[in-house]
Amino acid sequence: MTTVSLSAPAEGLVKARATVADPLKEQLLAESTRGKPFVKDPKICSRNVNVYYGDKQAIFDVSIDIGKNEVVAMIGPSGCGKSTFLRAINRMNDTIDGCRLDGEFLLEDQNIYDRKMDVVELRARIGMVFQKPNPFPKSIYDNVAYGAKIHGLTSRRVEMDEIVETSLRKAGLWEEVKDRLLQPGTGLSGGQQQRLCIARAIAISPEVILMDEPCSALDPLATARIEELIAELAENYTIVIVTHSMQQAARVSHRTAYFHLGRLIEVNDTTQVFTSPEHHLTEAYITGRFG
């Protein structure tokens, strides 16, 4: 499975070519993903994934692996499909009417989009942190305990306290909130709220954490704090992070994937992407010619 050669299905190509006339897109179509999209023994594996919103196709034929305990950053200009791809991993796109997906999407060896796959279980295994911190209008404690409660991880108060404390500690928030656990989570600052959301996600011990531009609503100091946290979490979790900031991608990720107009252009070790990108579009993006 390591070196599957990537050749786009011909008919898909022809169909897509018939609908677009933009020369830039034409050029894109002729090429497949550059770099090293595949790894040995991946945690998540996608092959030829297409995502459609109604009639509009948002993701074209994306194939990529994400390894265990790896941090993969996804970058690209607005509307390039990186967030859509991220949300496809834990099937958050299911909540959008008219959204459908084809291709193969595996979590370890289970097909994520299999009929038998349980979305609830899937999302318990693949947690998510959103762009804007979205704590529930409940106390800090209840926010963190929420997942554990609904999944029935424990019914004993002591164990629950422990889960809450551990999660808050892992999210680096414990020291700041341990005296006001019963106050509403919405009362925290933006950066604290985002760490609360991370704590909430890790309270149910997921295997993968998806982060959708987790720092875009935060100030630089809070951002730095979250980035530190990502580095710590990377020891235990697989993390996929979508970011607008190339510096952030460079700082936190092991590998970086560059998306453009719904296509995965290049995946490579982060240092390589930022020092010697293989594709001219990647280069154009990281040198700031568009984005």
Place this chain on the structure above:
Amino acid sequence: METPSLLISLIALTVLAFYIGRQRSIAQAAPLGGVRHLQSLPLYYGVRASLWCGLPAFLLLALWLIFDEPLISTVVLSSMPEHLQPHSLAERNLLINQIENLASGALSTEGVDSAVAQAAENLLRLKHIAGMLLSVATLVLALVGFIWAWWRMSPRLRARYQVELVFKGALLLCACLAILTTLGIALSVLFESLRFFQTVPFTDFITGLNWSPQTAIRADQVGGSGSFGAVPLFVGTLLISFIAMCVAVPAGLMSAIYLAEYASSTVRSVAKPVLEILAGVPTVVYGFFAALTVAPFVRDVGTGLSLSVSSESALAAGLVMGVMIIPFVSSLADDVISAVPQAMRDGSLALGATHSETIKKVIFPAALPGIVGGVLLAVSRAIGETMIVVMAAGLAARLTLNPLDAVTTVTVQIVTLLVGDQEFDSPKTLSAFALGLMLFVVTLLLNMVALKVVKRYREQYE
């Protein structure tokens, strides 16, 4: 001059004033080098002239028409001999009626006191004079206003500014009508209620357990004051409202949740408008449905279960009222639920919560204040609902909490007491206003609390 022809001449005058005013402004502008040297457009000079001409005259006319009748009758009465002077308001109204009927020829002068006949003539004469006076006064006022406007006109005059001032004033007046209405309601129920509470003490009214106003026709009757205890009405109202809420809140809330969160867009696009129909059906139709279909059905079912059910049971009225309020609750709940940000849902779903867990544990608590506000508004509607209970609930006040019994409500009693001829000096009629006061105060409080809660809830997510 008669009022309609006076009105028409006034309107003609204002239109004329508009044209003359506009022409004059154009004429004034001509030596300066054209209309663009005017401070405002000629249109505004015209409008200004017609406002000066028409506005004071119309105001005078309106005031006169409102106040001339009581004024004239006071003058007529005061000119009558001492022994015929009325002693009470009712007598006074009777006398005035008699005089007016004599004057209009509806009553023949035969066998009527000559002084009264004299008064009738007097009335006719005064009315005639008043009419003449009014015509002359309004027309003169209109002319004076127009001449003033004409005289003051100059190219530097800020005509547009003045016209817009009047325009804004008129708009403000329209907006203030809402306050006037509230004031009118408050005054109308308050004054008559105060008169009522002079004969029946407020404490008796609010704590009395016995309501039978029909028996207390005369004040000197035994037990005349004891029969205005409104507690059975309050209990009946609350009982029926409670039954209604038991139907409306679960059904309205769950259907809103289902349609907003689960239903496919096709189901939603069909079910929602169909449910909205329930909100558009007039209450009189629900009343008919309750009285002729639901009440017999409830009674038959009750009889089948060997229960004794009144044919005007509170249950039937409450059930139908609940059905009426379903769309009200569900549209409010829909608003409130869709105001909960999508991020909240995403956050919960991403943690692996099922849809219902997300709704029950995240969306519902977040939307709770809004839902409570909506339910309070629904309660206020149930309490104030009239036609269903008038047609399907009973008339006899009974102090009971049994939903199978017939009870009566505040609104039913207001209608029964006020439909038909009323005497405004009997406590029976006045008691309706006291009930109206209670109804107004309670619903006002409920509404204010509910609107405040809903507003604060909205702000939270804006």
Place this chain on the structure above:
Amino acid sequence: MNNRSRTTSGAAALIQKSLARRYRAERRFRWYGIAAVVFGLLCVATLFVDIIGKGHGAFRQTYLHLTIDYDRDVLGLSATAAASELALADYPALIKQALLQRFGEVSGRSARRELSGMVSSSAAYLLQDRLQANPSLLGTTETLWLLADDDVDTYIKSLRDRGGAFTGRVSEQQQLWLKALRDSKEVRLQFNWNFFTSGDSREPEQAGIGSATMGSVLTLLITLLLAFPIGVAAAVYLEEFAPKNAWTEFIEVNINNLAAVPSIIFGLLGLAILINFFHVPRSVPLIGGLVLAIMTLPTIIISSRAAIKSVPPSIREAAIGIGASPSQVVLHHVLPLAMPGMLTGAIIGMAQALGETAPLLMIGMVAFIVDIPGGFTDPATVLPVQIFLWADSPERAFVEKTSAAIMVLLAFLITMNTAAVMLRRKLERRW
């Protein structure tokens, strides 16, 4: 690492264990939702089926085929009767005579009364009209379809019922006569134009919604003429001119509260202030329209404000930018753009006013109105009040009439609301 993978798999096992229970809860919750929606839909269906089932019959009315002999003696006219005498003639006798001829001699006073009771009392007026219009009919014979009495009508219509016919006050003798008439096809159901054109009546077969409909139209006209301009003006003031101060806030609180005040309270207002203080006459479209205008004003203000709010500020800025005064901005730009929304609100407000009953009961609109009102100060009633009055009537035939009147009222309301929705769809602009 080891420790962590253990907790992960432990959590996964726990989650899997809880899944079945949680999905049961999920399904249950869904079912509650479906049950609630189905309950609501069933209520709509039951309501409509019930009303239509009860009321559809009223659009057809039973007529009896009789041969009328315009006989001078029966009419009680002298041989040299002048045209003016025709007004005083005994027309019911003509019908009695015709019935007796049809069924042979009927003995006994009560039997005769039963016989003539089968035809509506209005039939005599029809004969009078015909004869007065055409005096040459005198002495001739003609066959006519005459309106049957309401009891006969109810009986004839109920013959098709599965549960057996409803005899009510129809005697066995009358049933026999009617059977004879039916066998010879001398009974038929005709479309009931009368229902739409005539006024109220104590006799169900003669009662119609003509006067009530006219009353509703006149009343709504007053309501529209008052509530729409004033409502729009108030909305314009609040959205475009009002300063942010306590007074404005007070106005807004008032409007929002008035929108939720029970309608019956507006009836009390009309009674105490308009009738008792300003001496507006009772029972006329004028007072009804005034009260309904006051009642719908908050609705119209609120919807007009929403319409004005939806006009984007960029339009205002553009107009102000080229030197338009605030009132020019409103009159030239905001109002035309907001008008569709305002009209929609007005239609919905009018629909609400059309269905309103309770406040009108207070101000004397519960009157027995036979004549069709011709002006704003003629005594009148309105459709919903007519429904209320008929619903109270004991005659069984009125149940049918009431339901039919409800069908007409609902048809009006559905038309109005559909028009509002279409208007909104058609004219809605997306900014």
